[in-house]
Amino acid sequence: MVTKDIITIDGPSGAGKSTIAKMLARKLGYKYLDTGALYRAVAWKAKEEKADIESEESLKKLLKNIVITFENEKVIVNGIDVSSDIRTGEIGELSSRVSAMPVVREGLFSIQREMGLNGKVVIEGRDTGTTIFPESENKFFLDAGLEERAKRRHKELMDKAQTEIALKAVTDDIAKRDTRDSTRESSPLKRTEDMFYIDTSKLTIEQVIEEIIKNLKS
Ligand code: DC
Numbered sequence: 001m002v003t004k005d006i007i008t009i010d011g012p013s014g015a016g017k018s019t020i021a022k023m024l025a026r027k028l029g030y031k032y033l034d035t036g037a038l039y040r041a042v043a044w045k046a047k048e049e050k051a052d053i054e055s056e057e058s059l060k061k062l063l064k065n066i067v068i069t070f071e072n073e074k075v076i077v078n079g080i081d082v083s084s085d086i087r088t089g090e091i092g093e094l095s096s097r098v099s100a101m102p103v104v105r106e107g108l109f110s111i112q113r114e115m116g117l118n119g120k121v122v123i124e125g126r127d128t129g130t131t132i133f134p135e136s137e138n139k140f141f142l143d144a145g146l147e148e149r150a151k152r153r154h155k156e157l158m159d160k161a162q163t164e165i166a167l168k169a170v171t172d173d174i175a176k177r178d179t180r181d182s183t184r185e186s187s188p189l190k191r192t193e194d195m196f197y198i199d200t201s202k203l204t205i206e207q208v209i210e211e212i213i214k215n216l217k218s
Contacts, residue, residue: 003137004217005030005120008129011142012178012189013092014149016200020142020208021124027209028122033070033115035125035132036095038108040086041068041077043094053094056103063107070115089157089165089173096177099126100184127187129195137217141195142208148201150174 007030009021018034025032042059045051045066052058069076074083085091098104105127112132116123123132129139144152150171157165182189191197196215200208 003133003135006116006133006136007122007138007140007212007216008133008136008195009122009124009140009142009212010126010129010189010191010195012144012149012181013174014153015142015144016152016205016208017124017142019205020200020212021122023205024209024212025122027213028120030120030122031115031118033112033121033123035108035112035123035128037070037075037086038068038111039095039099039104040091041075041082042066042104042108043091043098044082044086045077046098047091047094053098053101056101059098059101059103060107063104068111084160087160089170093173093177096180100180100186102186105131105186126181126189130190130192131187139192139195140212140215141191141197143191143197143199144201146171146175146178 007024009017011017018036021034022032024030042062045062046053046059049062051062065078067078074081075086076082109132112123112128115121116133125132129136129141150167153174154165154167154170157170198208198211203211
């Protein structure tokens, strides 16, 4: 494996990771792997099955029976297209909770390695540079202030929903997820010294992509 061919992008919710990773992959002709979608898919299935997400046994069973695939940017769970159903605030919150369970992280580890080792890839999430591909030589950490991230997520949710959503609720939700995602014991969100740090608060998407490309080791 060429470790320079794996670009990892980690960071908190709303830092712009998905949009940027997707566009970067397109621009470079790399594949794109959204690891958050895997946790969201598990959360979606847990909700469908009314599974007890605090129970290791019930999560183990769920993971055994789940088949997650990506097809033309669609997320498919056991044959069902869940692409838009996994993008709700409720599933976001639930995915953050299931992702704190070590059994879920273990269950999704090899899927991510396998998907990532299959050629040049941009992989994005919370632990892609620390746990999934620690050997990558191209690691980035995208960040932005809480207010800015909440504003972005609010706009995204409002564009999709037909009802009014309070910005304060979105801000509180993101703050709660930040704490949970970065303080959990199992592979918490962490910025390490070998990651190139970018604060996206005042940058356009194009500027962030440019900054990443400029700093790629080739
Ligand atoms: O990036 P996202 O909002 O789609 O991710 C949903 C949740 O999944 C997030 O709150 C934490 C979890 N997650 C994780 O623990 N590790 C990853 N590599 C990606 C996401």
